[in-house]
Amino acid sequence: xxxxxxxxxxxxxxxxxxxxxxxxxxxxxxxxxxxxxxxxxxxxxxxxxxxxxxxxxxxxxxxxxxxxxxxxxxxxxxxxxxxxxxxxxxxxxxxxxxxxxxxxxxxxxxxxxxxxxxxxxxxxxxxxxxxxxxxxxxxxxxxxxxxxxxxxxxxxxxxxxxxxxxxxxxxxxxxxxxxxxxxxxxxxxxxxxxxxxxxxxxxxxxxxxxxxxxxxxxxxxxxxxxxxxx
Amino acid sequence: xxxxxxxxxxxxxxxxxxxxxxxxxxxxxxxxxxxxxxxxxxxxxxxxxxxxxxxxxxxxxxxxxxxxxxxxxxxxxxxxxxxxxxxxxxxxxxxxxxxxxxxxxxxxxxxxxxxxxxxxxxxxxxxxxxxxxxxxxxxxxxxxxxxxxxxxxxxxxxxxxxxxxxxxxxxxxxxxxxxxxxxxxxxxxxxxxxxxxxxxxxxxxxxxxxxxxxxxxxxxxxxxxxxxxxxxxxxxxxxxxxxxxxxxxxxxxxxxxxxxxxxxxxxxxxxxxxxxxxxxxxxxxxxxxxxxxxxxxxxxxxxxxxxxxxxxxxxxxxxxxxxxxxxxxxxxxxxxxxxxxxxxxxxxxxxxxxxxxxxxxxxxxxxxxxxxxxxxxxxxxxxxxxxxxxxxxxxxxxxxxxxxxxxxxxxxxxxxxxxxxxxxxxxxxxxxxxxxxxxxxxxxxxxxxxxxxxxxxxxxxxxxxxxxxxxxxxxxxxxxxxxxxxxxxxxxxxxxxxxxxxxxxxxxxxxxxxxxx
Numbered sequence: 001x002x003x004x005x006x007x008x009x010x011x012x013x014x015x016x017x018x019x020x021x022x023x024x025x026x027x028x029x030x031x032x033x034x035x036x037x038x039x040x041x042x043x044x045x046x047x048x049x050x051x052x053x054x055x056x057x058x059x060x061x062x063x064x065x066x067x068x069x070x071x072x073x074x075x076x077x078x079x080x081x082x083x084x085x086x087x088x089x090x091x092x093x094x095x096x097x098x099x100x101x102x103x104x105x106x107x108x109x110x111x112x113x114x115x116x117x118x119x120x121x122x123x124x125x126x127x128x129x130x131x132x133x134x135x136x137x138x139x140x141x142x143x144x145x146x147x148x149x150x151x152x153x154x155x156x157x158x159x160x161x162x163x164x165x166x167x168x169x170x171x172x173x174x175x176x177x178x179x180x181x182x183x184x185x186x187x188x189x190x191x192x193x194x195x196x197x198x199x200x201x202x203x204x205x206x207x208x209x210x211x212x213x214x215x216x217x218x219x220x221x222x223x224x225x226x227x228x229x230x
Numbered sequence: 231x232x233x234x235x236x237x238x239x240x241x242x243x244x245x246x247x248x249x250x251x252x253x254x255x256x257x258x259x260x261x262x263x264x265x266x267x268x269x270x271x272x273x274x275x276x277x278x279x280x281x282x283x284x285x286x287x288x289x290x291x292x293x294x295x296x297x298x299x300x301x302x303x304x305x306x307x308x309x310x311x312x313x314x315x316x317x318x319x320x321x322x323x324x325x326x327x328x329x330x331x332x333x334x335x336x337x338x339x340x341x342x343x344x345x346x347x348x349x350x351x352x353x354x355x356x357x358x359x360x361x362x363x364x365x366x367x368x369x370x371x372x373x374x375x376x377x378x379x380x381x382x383x384x385x386x387x388x389x390x391x392x393x394x395x396x397x398x399x400x401x402x403x404x405x406x407x408x409x410x411x412x413x414x415x416x417x418x419x420x421x422x423x424x425x426x427x428x429x430x431x432x433x434x435x436x437x438x439x440x441x442x443x444x445x446x447x448x449x450x451x452x453x454x455x456x457x458x459x460x461x462x463x464x465x466x467x468x469x470x471x472x473x474x475x476x477x478x479x480x481x482x483x484x485x486x487x488x489x490x491x492x493x494x495x496x497x498x499x500x501x502x503x504x505x506x507x508x509x510x511x512x513x514x515x516x517x518x519x520x521x522x523x524x525x526x527x528x529x530x531x532x533x534x535x536x537x538x539x540x541x542x543x544x545x546x547x548x549x550x551x552x553x554x555x556x557x558x559x560x561x562x563x564x565x566x567x568x569x570x571x572x573x574x575x576x577x578x579x580x581x582x583x584x585x586x587x588x589x590x591x592x593x594x595x596x597x598x599x600x601x602x603x604x605x606x607x608x609x610x611x612x613x614x615x616x617x618x619x620x621x622x623x624x625x626x627x628x629x630x631x632x633x634x635x636x637x638x639x640x641x642x643x644x645x646x647x648x649x650x651x652x653x654x655x656x657x658x659x660x661x662x663x664x665x666x667x668x669x670x671x672x673x674x675x676x677x678x679x680x681x682x683x684x685x686x687x688x689x690x691x692x693x694x695x696x697x698x699x700x701x702x703x704x705x706x707x708x709x710x711x712x713x714x715x716x717x718x719x720x721x722x723x724x725x726x727x728x729x730x731x732x733x734x735x736x737x738x739x740x741x742x743x744x745x746x747x
Contacts, residue, residue, distance in 0.1 A: 005742050018245075041600055053530045055303035055538065056246045062604075090245055101742040143525050166435060182435055184314065 009070035010099040010107075011224060013077070014063065016042065016161050016189075017092030021084045022062025028083060029066070034076065035110055038065040045149045045160040045188065052146075061092070061161055067099065067106070070224070072114045077128060077227045086228030093191065093228035095133065097221060128227050134197045135189060135221045138204050139165075142184035144214035149188065151207035156196035163187040191226065253592065254294035260583040262287040265557060268576065273564040278482035279556060285488060286553015293546030294589055296538045297419065301593045304535020305423040308514050311523050313431020322378070329374040333367030333452060335513065336424060339506035342415045342675060346408075353467050358460070362416055365459030366452050370425065373451035377432060380440075383447045383659050384651040390454045391644055397461045398637075404694040405464035407636055410702030413457035414670030417449055419543060420506050422590040422668050425449050426597050433601075445601045446660025453667035453705070479556040495552040496544070503543045511536055546589060550676045558677040562684025566630070573627040573685055581623030581704075582616045584678065588671040591615065598661055606661070610715065615669055618711030622703035623678060629696055630685045636699040640706065647709040650717070658716030662709045670704040678704065 015025055022039070029036040042061045046052030068076070073096045080086060080094045136157075138148045145162045152160070166182040192200050201218050208214035265283065269275040275283075312332075319325050337343065343362060347355040369390075376386050398406060417425075429448040433441040482488050514532065518524055524532065565573050585591060595608035625639055651659045678700050686697035 005744055007744050010743055040603060049527070051244070053527060053534055055299050055531060055535060056244050059246055059249075099743060101740055103738050104741050105738040107741055143523065143528060146525065146527055164434075184435060 010067060010102065011070050011073040011096035012099050013066045013068065013073050013094065013096050015080060015092065015094040016061055016063050017084060017086070017094075018090070019060050019062045021091060022064060025062075025064055025080060025084060028079070029064075032076075032079075033113060033116070034066065034072075035068070035113055036064060036066045039063065040065075040163065042161050042163045045145060045162060059090070063161070063163070067102065068110055068114050070096070074128070074225055077225055081128070081227040091228065093226065095135070095191065095226040096224040097135070098224055128225050129229065130225045131223075132194060133191050133223045133226050133229070134194055135223050136192055136197060136201055136204070137219045137221065138188040138190070138208065138216050139219075140186055140188065140208050140214040140216040142186055144208055144216070145186040145188045147214055148204055148208050148216065151203045152188075152190055152200045155200040155203040157190045157192055157200050160188050160190040163189070191223065191229065250295040250299055251291075253298065254291045257294055257586045257592065258287055258290045261580065261587050262290075264579060264583060265561070268561065269557075272569060272572070272576075273561055275557070275560060276483075278484070278487060279479070279560065281485060282482055282488045282491060283553050283557045285492065286549040289492075289545045289549030289553065290587065293542045293544070293549055294587070296542030297546060297589050298542075298592055300535045300537070300539030300542055301423040301590075302535070302596075304532045304539055305420070305510070306427045306593070306597070307524075307528070307535075308510070308517070308532060309424045309427025310431035310434065311521075312513075312517055313428040313433075314435050315517070315521050315523065316374075316428075317432050317435055322375075325378070326371045326375060330367040330371040332425075332428075332513070333370035333455075334363045335509045336421050337363040337366040337416055337456075339509045340416055340418050340421060342418050342672070344502075345675070346412055346415055353463050358463060361459040361463055362412060362456045365455030366416060366421075367455070369455035369458075370448065370452045373448045374432075376447070376451070377444045383443075383450070383656065383663070384648070386451065387454075387651060387659075387663060388648050390451070390458075391648060394454065394458055394461070395641070395644075397458065397465070401461045401464040403635075404692075406461070407695060407699035407702065409457050409460040409464060410636070410640065410705070411698055411700075412460040413453040413455075414667060414701040414705035415675060416456040417453045417667035417670075418506075419546075419589045419671055420510065420539075421452075422449055422671075423593045424510065425452060426594060426664065430597060430601060440656075442601055443656040443660060446598075446657065446664050448664070449667045450660065450663030479559055491552050492548060495548050499544045499547045499551070503540055503547065507536060507540050507543075543589075547672060550672055554673075554677045555680050558680035559684040562681040562686075563688045566685040566688035570631065570689070573631055574624050577627035577681070578620040578624040580681070581678070582620035584623075584673055585615045585619040585669055585704075586612060588669060588673045590668045590671050591665075594665055594668045602657070606657075606715075606719075611661075611665070611712070614711045614715045615665060615708050618707035619669055619704055621711075622707040623700070626678070626682050626700040626703050627685065629699065630682050630689060630691060633691055633696055636695070636702065640702065643706045643710065647706070647713065650710065650713040654713045654716030655720060658713055658719070662712035662716070665708040665712055666705040669708045670701045674701055674704050 015022070017025065019041075026036065026039070040063045042063045044059050044061050066076075077094050077096065085091050086094060136152075138152075140148055142164075145160075149157070149160055163186070165185045165187055167185045168182060190200065197220055201220060204216065204218050208216040209218070210216065262283075266280070269280055269283075316325055316328060319328070338359060343359055344355075346362075347353075347358045372386075375381075376383065398409075401409060425448045426446075430445045433445040436444075480487075480491055482491060514536075518529065565576060569576075591612075592608075595611045598606050598611055599608045628634060629636065629639070647662070651662075654662075679697070682700045683693055683697040686693050691697070
């Protein structure tokens with residue numbers, strides 16, 4: 001156990017955007033030779049009930065994850081803001097989450113790549129919020145993401161992103177046919193202002209908490225910088 | 231708040247609606263333009279027919295858009311839901327029974343099957359329809375069993391196609407093309423999104439590493455059923471004569487004639503599509519009653535989705551049958567008469583662009599992109615299928631010109647496809663054999679088939695053995711094209727691995743960060 005502590009600010013950069021702009025972001029990552037660790041498909045939550053029922057809402061979203069030093073991450077946020085026109089209606093958001101550890105090899109690879117990146121710092125002022133937001137994550141049973149949003153919206157949530165996932169828990173796993181079969185879960189991610197965080201979490205907990213059919217767990221994660229929330 | 235299709239900023243169109251419109255335009259416009267250009271340059275067409283074609287194309291755009299939207303919000307969630315809940319059932323006979331019933335119900339209602347039945351008068355219509363339905367049911371049940379018992383898809387396909395080859399020996403020659411066409415025909419625009427989604431649902435709740443691979447392959451096995459069923463019927467009934475109904479080219483001169491043609495067609499397709507969508511709605515009702523899976527808003531959305539699917543398919547089928555079918559015949563006839571040597575290259579050009587206009591193709595590509603998280607993109611699939619279908623239409627035209635027996639293409643083709651299936655990554659096998667059934671949809675039967683029949687008639691060939699079989703060829707080439715993409719993918723990833731792994735000495739351990747630099 002020779003764990004080492006290191007004085008450094010590392011960030012996880014998360015981009016949530018439309019699939020098309022997601023592809024554009026991927027090519028931006030490739031062009032700048034930046035590491036991109038993960039891409040997933042998600043969908044946005046519906047904002048208008050009528051449009052949702054007509055199938056004209058809740059578009060597909062692309063979710064991209066990457067890890068890099070804070071300085072690089074902030075530069076990249078600005079670049080994404082400009083090139084993907086985040087902040088325009090429906091184009092998406094990008095934000096960073098502080099990291100507290102990683103494996104050495106990963107770190108070396110990322111540092112090597114990022115050191116080669118010497119960008120002129122952005123001259124123009126770009127609207128970037130720091131330390132104003134938190135990410136609320138609600139993990140609920142399949143089909144309840146709409147209920148989560150219905151609870152969260154009156155408390156101040158603007159919108160959210162849903163990731164379909166499986167529960168991985170030893171005790172509830174159904175061993176069948178030799179496969180393990182898991183319960184489907186939906187993870188609803190909502191970016192909220194710090195001062196509204198508590199109210200939103202409470203509202204979700206009340207309507208979709210563990211006592212309800214949604215069997216929800218509500219978490220909040222600190223967010224560092226955000227672009228695209230104008 | 232309201233059904234206004236425009237965004238709240240006003241003026242800006244709803245992004246979803248815009249996406250769907252652009253998508254359907256991209257699917258329908260290329261093939262429309264090609265036919266238009268051909269009609270000006272090579273095959274003069276009277277104005278009435280070309281107006282009819284244009285109206286058909288417009289219907290196609292709207293039909294396609296609505297159908298895609300419906301598949302997305304109704305068929306796919308329903309199929310996935312059934313797949314998910316099916317895997318929870320503890321008893322094998324129940325699961326297999328459900329799969330069998332689904333296969334039978336969906337197939338009986340398939341409109342294309344009715345058309346096929348009429349083309350084979352020597353076998354009573356009812357017998358043929360039930361035989362094909364039981365064929366699909368049995369093979370869908372087998373496909374589900376395969377997943378549960380973990381039999382490799384490649385081995386299963388090898389055995390089944392082997393069996394098929396064996397049966398083919400005893401099938402009368404004229405009948406063989408029809409039998410293979412049946413496989414492509416029965417997996418239509420309603421069956422495919424539904425069965426595909428079922429496979430994805432079954433895999434979605436599993437956490438083992440084969441889950442993604444098993445998302446595909448249900449359609450593949452289901453389309454073997456009808457071929458076998460029709461081939462067996464051919465052996466027993468020993469049909470002497472099979473007839474076909476050539477698409478008549480109606481005389482349209484005025485715009486009123488055009489309107490009348492469509493008005494005549496409309497009620498027919500309204501009934502036909504209703505017949506095929508009602509069983510699915512019934513399945514939805516029973517399923518929801520049994521599992522209570524969908525919440526209130528989801529239920530409404532699925533019902534709205536069924537309405538979209540219905541209207542979309544009616545418009546699509548009406549447009550393609552009334553507007554495109556006759557043009558296919560005319561094009562085939564005229565090309566064969568005046569530019570025989572151009573049949574093959576023009577066929578290839580049409581094939582390249584027509585596959586995008588198959589309604590179920592976009593659903594398939596989207597599904598694949600979703601399951602593989604984008605590593606097999608819709609764009610790559612589109613390119614692959616376009617090349618595949620271009621080759622198959624080219625070969626079909628070659629057959630029309632030379633009278634080359636279909637076995638000479640099918641046997642080596644399937645041998646190649648099955649051999650590849652043991653080489654490429656398993657997920658490509660499922661995707662490839664699924665897309666074979668999907669690529670041969672209503673566009674193929676209503677445009678490509680008349681095209682080759684028209685050409686064949688003019689050249690004086692045997693329509694039964696030379697013109698039919700185009701569907702079978704369209705169903706064959708994607709198997710090879712997609713698997714070749716799999717081979718390329720394998721080469722590319724193995725190369726990437728070599729580059730990415732840099733020399734790294736020492737152990738990998740964890741480093742913790744302390745804030746502040």
